[in-house]
Amino acid sequence: MTGLPIQYGMGLAALLFIAGLTGLVVRRNALFVLMCLEIMLNSTGLAFIVAGARWQAPDGQSMFILIIALAAAEAAIGLGLLLQLYKRFRTIDIDAASEMHG
Amino acid sequence: METTFFIAGIVALAATLRTITCAHSVHALLYLIVSLLAVAVDFYALGAPFAATLEVVVYAGAVMVLFVFVVMMLNLNQETVARERHWLRPKLWIGPGVFAAILLAAMIWAMTIGGAIGVIEGERLSAHAVGATLFGPYVLVTELAAFLLLAALVVAAHIGRDEGNEARRKAEHGDRATTTAGER
Numbered sequence: 163m164t165g166l167p168i169q170y171g172m173g174l175a176a177l178l179f180i181a182g183l184t185g186l187v188v189r190r191n192a193l194f195v196l197m198c199l200e201i202m203l204n205s206t207g208l209a210f211i212v213a214g215a216r217w218q219a220p221d222g223q224s225m226f227i228l229i230i231a232l233a234a235a236e237a238a239i240g241l242g243l244l245l246q247l248y249k250r251f252r253t254i255d256i257d258a259a260s261e262m263h264g
Numbered sequence: 265m266e267t268t269f270f271i272a273g274i275v276a277l278a279a280t281l282r283t284i285t286c287a288h289s290v291h292a293l294l295y296l297i298v299s300l301l302a303v304a305v306d307f308y309a310l311g312a313p314f315a316a317t318l319e320v321v322v323y324a325g326a327v328m329v330l331f332v333f334v335v336m337m338l339n340l341n342q343e344t345v346a347r348e349r350h351w352l353r354p355k356l357w358i359g360p361g362v363f364a365a366i367l368l369a370a371m372i373w374a375m376t377i378g379g380a381i382g383v384i385e386g387e388r389l390s391a392h393a394v395g396a397t398l399f400g401p402y403v404l405v406t407e408l409a410a411f412l413l414l415a416a417l418v419v420a421a422h423i424g425r426d427e428g429n430e431a432r433r434k435a436e437h438g439d440r441a442t443t444t445a446g447e448r
Contacts, residue, residue: 185284
């Protein structure tokens with residue numbers, strides 16, 4: 163076996179993404195929702211790295227760095243919102259913030 | 265390279281599954297950190313040592329420290345863990361889980377039906393090549409990422425400010441003003 167078929171790498175990324183998506187839908191705790199978002203962003207980064215390794219192109223890693231910047235921004239803002247949610251409702255249940263009844 | 269990839273991949277998957285099923289937030293965070301480190305090992309096995317370093321430093325380091333700080337501020341206790349267990353009843357997660365599994369099956373099927381798309385040789389891509397693309401053809405995107413980080417900084421400072429304190433101070437001043445005006 164010389165080298166790794168690209169399906170395995172992409173399959174791992176897909177598995178991680180689906181795990182994050184399931185957690186995002188299932189959990190009501192805002193902290194877990196943010197953690198699942200991190201998992202999903204990380205799995206997309208893995209997909210980029212796998213593709214970059216397959217075609218021997220550094221573009222995949224460049225995209226991964228941009229994804230990391232996006233994830234850092236998302237985590238900072240999301241955690242700020244979470245703290246505000248906790249301050250106003252004394253809970254981190256995201257259903258508490260459904261005042262618009264959407 | 266293949267063995268490392270598979271071992272780290274299995275660890276990453278198991279740790280992620282534990283993350284989304286754990287009731288205690290600190291335990292879930294620890295599992296998430298293990299998952300991120302395992303993905304970093306995967307990056308290394310795939311020949312991307314620079315990305316692996318960034319994954320450890322930025323994701324498992326900085327972002328997770330943010331999460332730990334927030335968990336510390338939230339002051340969670342046994343009661344919240346019990347409530348989390350109550351929210352995690354199988355009745356609630358079985359539906360979304362099945363649908364997500366169907367999506368996963370479709371994606372895996374679509375990936376395998378195409379046959380061999382290619383093989384990863386695992387040759388190393390140095391940080392030099394990555395930097396050359398970031399500041400070569402992608403320089404505009406890099407600038408935009410810098411703007412994004414700046415905007416995130418401003419938004420986090422705006423959202424995270426202590427409104428209670430400000431409101432209290434304003435109310436004290438306001439009370440004095442209104443009582444003198446005789447409105448209250």
